[in-house]
Amino acid sequence: MMMMAFSTLLGYLLRFNFDWRTISDHQPWIGISVNVACLLVAVILTRSYAGIVRYTGLKDGVRLFYTLALSVLMATAVNVVYHYFNDVNFIPFSVIFISFMAGFLLLYQYRLLIKNIFSYYRKLTNQKRNVIIFGAGQLGIITQQVIEGTADSNLKVVAFLEDDIRKVGKLINGTQIYHAQANIDILIDSFDVSELIIAIDQLSLERKNEIVDACLKNDIKVRTVPKVEEWVEGEFSLKQIKEIKIEDLLGRESIRLDKESVREQLYRRKICITGGAGSIGSEIVRQVMNYQPSSVILIDQAESPLYEIEMEIKQKLRDAELYCYVADVRNHDRIDEIISTHRPDIIYHAAAYKHVPMMERNPLEAVHCNIVGTMNLAKLAVKYQVDKFVMVSTDKAVNPTNVMGCSKRLAEIFVQSLNNHLVETNKGNTAFVTTRFGNVLGSNGSVIPFFKKQIAQGGPVTVTHPEITRFFMTIPEACQLVLEAGAMGNGGEIYLFDMGKSIKIVDLAKKMIRLSGLELDKDIEIVFTGLRDGEKLYEELLANEENTIPTHHDKIMIAKTSVYEYESLIKSLDNLVNQALSSRDRFTVVRIMKEIVPEFKSNSSEYQMLDKQISFFN
Numbered sequence: 001m002m003m004m005a006f007s008t009l010l011g012y013l014l015r016f017n018f019d020w021r022t023i024s025d026h027q028p029w030i031g032i033s034v035n036v037a038c039l040l041v042a043v044i045l046t047r048s049y050a051g052i053v054r055y056t057g058l059k060d061g062v063r064l065f066y067t068l069a070l071s072v073l074m075a076t077a078v079n080v081v082y083h084y085f086n087d088v089n090f091i092p093f094s095v096i097f098i099s100f101m102a103g104f105l106l107l108y109q110y111r112l113l114i115k116n117i118f119s120y121y122r123k124l125t126n127q128k129r130n131v132i133i134f135g136a137g138q139l140g141i142i143t144q145q146v147i148e149g150t151a152d153s154n155l156k157v158v159a160f161l162e163d164d165i166r167k168v169g170k171l172i173n174g175t176q177i178y179h180a181q182a183n184i185d186i187l188i189d190s191f192d193v194s195e196l197i198i199a200i201d202q203l204s205l206e207r208k209n210e211i212v213d214a215c216l217k218n219d220i221k222v223r224t225v226p227k228v229e230e231w232v233e234g235e236f237s238l239k240q241i242k243e244i245k246i247e248d249l250l251g252r253e254s255i256r257l258d259k260e261s262v263r264e265q266l267y268r269r270k271i272c273i274t275g276g277a278g279s280i281g282s283e284i285v286r287q288v289m290n291y292q293p294s295s296v297i298l299i300d301q302a303e304s305p306l307y308e309i310e311m312e313i314k315q316k317l318r319d320a321e322l323y324c325y326v327a328d329v330r331n332h333d334r335i336d337e338i339i340s341t342h343r344p345d346i347i348y349h350a351a352a353y354k355h356v357p358m359m360e361r362n363p364l365e366a367v368h369c370n371i372v373g374t375m376n377l378a379k380l381a382v383k384y385q386v387d388k389f390v391m392v393s394t395d396k397a398v399n400p401t402n403v404m405g406c407s408k409r410l411a412e413i414f415v416q417s418l419n420n421h422l423v424e425t426n427k428g429n430t431a432f433v434t435t436r437f438g439n440v441l442g443s444n445g446s447v448i449p450f451f452k453k454q455i456a457q458g459g460p461v462t463v464t465h466p467e468i469t470r471f472f473m474t475i476p477e478a479c480q481l482v483l484e485a486g487a488m489g490n491g492g493e494i495y496l497f498d499m500g501k502s503i504k505i506v507d508l509a510k511k512m513i514r515l516s517g518l519e520l521d522k523d524i525e526i527v528f529t530g531l532r533d534g535e536k537l538y539e540e541l542l543a544n545e546e547n548t549i550p551t552h553h554d555k556i557m558i559a560k561t562s563v564y565e566y567e568s569l570i571k572s573l574d575n576l577v578n579q580a581l582s583s584r585d586r587f588t589v590v591r592i593m594k595e596i597v598p599e600f601k602s603n604s605s606e607y608q609m610l611d612k613q614i615s616f617f618n
Helices: 002-015 020-025 028-046 058-086 093-125 138-149 184-190 205-217 246-250 259-266 279-289 303-316 332-342 356-361 363-383 403-425 447-456 475-488 505-515 566-582 586-596 608-617
Strands: 129-134 155-162 175-179 195-198 221-224 270-274 295-300 321-326 346-349 388-394 431-437 439-441 461-463 472-474 494-497 526-528 547-550 556-560
Touching: 028 058, 129 138, 138 155, 155 184, 184 205, 195 205, 205 221, 205 246, 205 505, 246 505, 259 475, 270 279, 270 332, 279 295, 279 303, 279 346, 279 475, 295 303, 295 332, 303 321, 332 363, 346 363, 346 475, 356 363, 356 403, 363 388, 363 403, 363 566, 363 586, 388 403, 388 475, 403 431, 403 566, 403 586, 431 475, 439 475, 447 461, 447 505, 461 505, 472 475, 475 494, 475 556, 505 526, 566 586, 586 608
Parallel strands: 129 155, 129 195, 155 175, 195 221, 270 295, 270 346, 295 321, 346 388, 388 431, 431 494, 439 472, 461 526
Antiparallel strands: 494 556, 547 556
8 A cells, every 4th residue: 555655646746747836736645545545445356465475476467457457447436526526636647547557566566576585585595406407498498487486496497408509608597508419427417416307399209318318327307398288278387397207208209190081081980999998999089089070989898998988088079979888899799789770981990808928828718809809890890881990900910929919810811801802702892901010108008007016016127038129109109000091091901000119128127217216226126037928029010921012101011911712711710719619628729720820839838839739740
């Protein structure tokens, strides 16, 4: 109130050129009293007093502006009424305007002064941790402002690192920019840094890994700033700076998709997705919804995950209809009922048993789900004239060393053979396409969530073999490529995805341990347990007899594979299924699988004895 009184007095002084005699003639005490009273009412109405002064921000300034504007309106109204009855203003309108401007500046600056004094006091009393920001662009500058502008921050930005040589040597708010290509170890040591924050939108994976490796070597924590579109309500806060995850280091450079071709295939079409509640199936659902299909039909035998994806998708639905069915692809009559009801245009078949050791112990279930389930769905696709059938396969189908991989290879062989049979006999127009890729990051039961759980429990981290390697791809990326491959396929193709470089699992475990802030062999150890049943040291995307044909997408290729004659294949598969149903003898079932797929050679498995027997008789 004192500041508003002073602002009003200042208005009189400026309006009348500091001529106190003239000012006295206009009874300034009445004008000051009315202005202060109006401000008091405005403050109560707008609750501008509720803001904590030491946390003053832009929103507080806007609220203060509205409060003073309301005060001016009330003072003006009083002035107009007074003029109506007395034919004179008790306070000149120019004084009201000047006091409004002066009051806003004084009150807002007062708040900022208190905030800065409080911040300075906190700096003197709090011990802060030195941090370096990697990236001296707009995102880096915003990050520095957020760190220094947050009252309870315990961080102090001591340097910027930048790959762009043109920025090196310059200052940002008094903080110098250093060349990141120089010896980062010396910089970290000289500044006694405890943390590095990556604040660059576009940073190559290779460069990101180099920075993280250098920091881990020096026991420096690495955090990263989220993308602008991930900021909460469009605003960035200190709490949003997150620790870098292993998934951030194992992805790949962004993949360009031909979204128009995918849109042409999916827009206003009826899409069926089996395994729709699984890691891959649920992501296919999310991505398909972006292309505005007319309806989406989800099939999965897992009730709770299916319910969860249903609730998630319904919140985002625009004009597409969603149907969710608890059903098993092995149940022919149930799947027939669903397909006949909806008559989908496209089927994405992602339902499968995928865990290698589990299927090695339960080969009959692998046959029923991965082979019989695929046969049921494929035949129904032909029966109900589905335009396209896209099957999701795995790199474990190449030169399989386990039952799961062989079951997926047999599913591949069946849909490819069926496609060729339809073309040759002109008995159907369904195009069958297969997509094949390796491990996906974060999928249910995959190695990364398993390692995270072991690390959280204090270890040990178990790795099957010191030389074992795997390919990795993110779930969204894999599903994007499934959609694109499905759009470009004409039928009979097996599409392979460029999986990048294979990664040693033991190196992955070591990096995850260090990212968790723990020290290998001191805080937590790695134990080698031996290869699991059916597991091989490395995965392949192409069999030895295969080669590839490039496509218009540099990350997608077509495998040239040997094609099986349909009629003889059906006899072999019928024999396999009958044996699985009747004899229930897993060795007999696996033997038949090996006879159909000669390249199936068991590894670290009790079924290796069958390979020796088959080799002896041949």
